[in-house]
Every structure is written in C-alpha cells, then in structure tokens.
C-alpha cells in the first residue's frame with residue numbers, strides 16, 4: 001500500500017519536472033539518434049626522446065636576443081644620444097636670414113632662393129646665346145648684354161660675339177660678375193682710409 005503510494009507520488013513528481021522543463025525551455029536537446037563511436041585500440045604511444053631536429057625539421061631558428069639590454073641602451077637605440085647623433089627631431093640653431101632676399105638658409109650653404117634665381121638667369125642667358133650663335137663653334141668669349149646696354153658699350157668688345165638679352169638687367173645681377181679680373185693683387189696691405197671728412 002505504502003510502496004504503491006510512493007511510486008505514484010514519484011511518477012507524478014517526474015511528470016511535473018518534465019512539464020516544467022518543457023515550459024521553461026530547459027533540456028531542449030535534439031532527439032536522440034544513432035552515431036558511430038570509435039574505440040582507441042592503441043592508446044599508449046611510445047615516448048620519443050626530445051630533440052630540436054625533430055621539432056623544427058628542415059626549418060631554421062630566428063636569431064633571438066640572448067642577454068637583456070639595459071634601459072639606457074634601449075633608449076639610446078631608440079632616440080640616439082645627444083653626445084653623438086640624435087635620432088629624433090631636433091631644433092636647428094644654424095638658420096640665418098639671407099641679406100639679399102630675406103629667405104632663410106643654413107649657415108655655410110648658399111641661399112637656395114638666390115641660387116635658384118641666378119640659375120634661372122643663367123639658363124636664359126644660355127638660351128639667348130644658343131639662339132644667336134646656333135651651332136657655330138664658340139671660339140671667343142661671348143659678351144652678354146642686357147637691354148639698352150649695347151649702344152653705350154659699342155666699341156668695347158671688338159671682335160667678340162655680342163648677345164643681347166631682351167630684358168633689362170636685374171638690379172641684383174651686377175655687370176662686374178661677368179668681368180674677368182685684370183687687376184694685379186696689391187703688394188702692400190696698408191689701407192688708406194678715405195672719405196672720413
């Protein structure tokens with residue numbers, strides 16, 4: 001009598017549990033199905049002795065550091081040393097202003113703006129010479145004159161080919177730059193002051 005009561009009670013509890021599982025969403029697994037299960041017959045594998053060759057085979061090892069570098073050395077490698085060469089950007093203190101054009105340039109090198117200006121002028125002169133003389137061999141020094149200079153210096157360059165530029169002479173391009181020095185160097189170094197009064 002008691003055992004049947006207990007079994008009925010347990011059955012009802014089981015049913016209640018299954019119903020709750022269904023309602024609350026627990027235990028929602030796919031239905032059972034057949035599957036294959038393999039059985040490992042050779043479970044214990046013989047242990048091989050450890051060797052680097054078996055590990056990397058035909059490969060090779062990368063070089064790796066063997067010793068720790070100090071922080072000072074690491075910082076020097078990264079940023080350089082103020083005693084030698086700094087690898088990071090440093091402020092330049094050797095910048096000066098050009099007296100002719102007002103552009104900036106480093107000490108010890110020519111002002112790039114003035115240099116470019118003179119290069120362009122020289123290029124124009126070369127083109128003018130080529131246009132005037134063509135493919136003729138240049139045996140004498142060519143005189144390059146600017147606008148309104150030919151009439152004043154007519155008899156000065158006898159026998160020399162004169163090439164006239166079709167523009168006035170730039171103010172910064174002195175005529176003396178083209179003249180060869182014919183004056184002998186002074187034998188005395190005494191300087192006489194003049195124009196003081």
Ligand SMILES: [Zn+2]
Pocket residue numbers: 098099100101102103111112113114115
């Ligand atoms: Zn300049």
